[in-house]
Amino acid sequence: MFTPCPTARSQELADRVEAFVRETVVPYERDPRNGSHGPSADLVDELRALAREAGLMTPHVLADGEHLTQLETAAVLKRSGLSPLGPVAVNTMAPDEGNMFLLGKVATEDQKQRFLTKLLSGHARSAFFMTEPAEDEGAGSDPSMLKTTARLVGDEWVIDGTKTFITGADGAEVGIVMARTDDGDQVQASMFLVNLPNPAIRIVKVLDTIDSSMPGGHSRIAIEGLRVPASAVLGEVHKGFEYAQIRLSPARLSHCMRWLGSVTRAHEIAAAYATRRHAFGKRLIDHEGVGFMLADNLIDLQQSALMIDWCAGVLDSGSLGTTESSMTKVAVSDALFRVADRCVQVMGGSGVSRDSIVEQVFREVRAFRIYDGPTEVHKWSLAKKIKRIAMEGDYRAGR
Structure with missing residues (x-):
């Protein structure tokens, strides 16, 4: 059903991932810890321990930090998806896979050590805080409607706003927060890296949604007086x-x-x-x-x-x-x-x-x-x- 793997290394990885998902992960699909807001933390940990044992943790990123090409990644991720729990087990799921990709491209070496390393090892999950509530006329499909603000006060950024449908926020240890950093003349945004949990980032509600495959589900979030240092800016200011x-x-x-x-x-x-x-x-x-x-x-x-x-x-x-x-x-x-x-x-x-x-x-x-x-x-x-x-x-x- 899949197209041929483009390289020998992607073929080998894809075959191993497929065998692991079909033989090891699929039996967990009826595990009672797999609930309406996604698999529980202990189920995630158990599945990832098995993936590490099989040498398949984050398979699209090689031991030396090199990423597979997108074409090679496709061969591997298609197989990881043979069970909704497959991407969770081998660490190819959203939003972590996209967040790891972004950090690999933009983060400083210090930020990679503090945030990316634990994501790559599968010992932490992450959340991307961008979408905002429709009733607040906030950002959704149109990111220019971003309402969350980040103000520079002394040598710290102070962030306030409301987010919604934030996948995996419940239980995440790494957060990427998108906020406006403009002076009002033109909408500009920046991204900030945050250790989670943080008392200034409050889960108002874990929403009941039609899907149930992602750990932590999707949450409504209140960000109130979040203070982060300048070193928390991901990349450059205004380039969010x-x-x-x-x-x-x-x-x-x-x-x-x-x-x-x-x-x-x-x-x-x-x-x-x-x-x-x-x-x-x-x-x-x-x-x-x-x-x-x-x-x-x-x-x-x-x-x-x-x-x-x-x-x-x-x-x-x-x-x-x-x-x-x-x-x-x-x-x-x-x-x-x-x-x-x-x-x-x-x-x-x-x-x-x-x-x-x-x-x-x-x-x-x-x-x-x-x-x-x-x-x-x-x-x-x-x-x-x-x-x-x-x-x-x-x-x-x-x-």
Whole structure:
């Protein structure tokens, strides 16, 4: 179901990750510690201890600190996603995977020692504090609406604001806080690294959401009088929006990689069910309505795998890949939702029962169509680019 691995090292890693997830992680899917707000801290620790023992902790970052290419990363992360618990176990999950990537690109050596090292080892989790409540007219899909402020008072920054849907904040030890640092003339933002927990960063509520795969769930956060030194600034002051772009394109693509794995597994389960189950004198798969749904699944999965690899190649060329990652996120999230929906339909009552992982995959992928930018926002952005190119006369159709 996956495209071939691009290199020998990625093939070896992908094979090991797949075997580990299928044989070791999958049995934990029914563990009672896997709750509505994600796996508990002790379940995360247990899974990661097993991953370390297997030599598979953070497999996309090599022992010398070198990252796999995006194309190689795709081969590995697709396999890690074969269970919703797979990325948690091997430390390829959101938001940590994106945060580690950003810190590796932007953080100082001291910041890497203090924050990145413990994330890479899987001994700590992180949270990215950007999204703000809609009722406050805060930043969501439009980051320029950022309301959280950071004021320089003496030699410290004082940060105040409200955040929401902050993944993994409950239990995180590393925080990246996005806040406005402009003088009011033009919206500018900076990022700040914070040790967690911190009394000035309060979890108001862990929200009940449709998905349940990420440790700590998604929280509403109040930041009140958070004081951090100048050394807490990630990179340079006022470059928060620029750094967000460095993080967002690869992070969007990583979501596609992981959920392709999960939906591939859902398809395997649905296909096995349709082959085993009989109705009206023959196997379900022999009924055209069912067989065609599974055939459509195969097409959507293969197209998704190819689009992920295409976008990964663009990122590996050195491009930010903003347009390509938007296209891929839209196409893959919509295609994977269609596949997950068909899997539920093929399995009938079994597909909506929590006795099967298919039900959870359906919920997770439905949320994915919103997370990291809703489909409509990405299409709007693409349409603006199409308009700009057309108005500049670069489209030659009809000449």
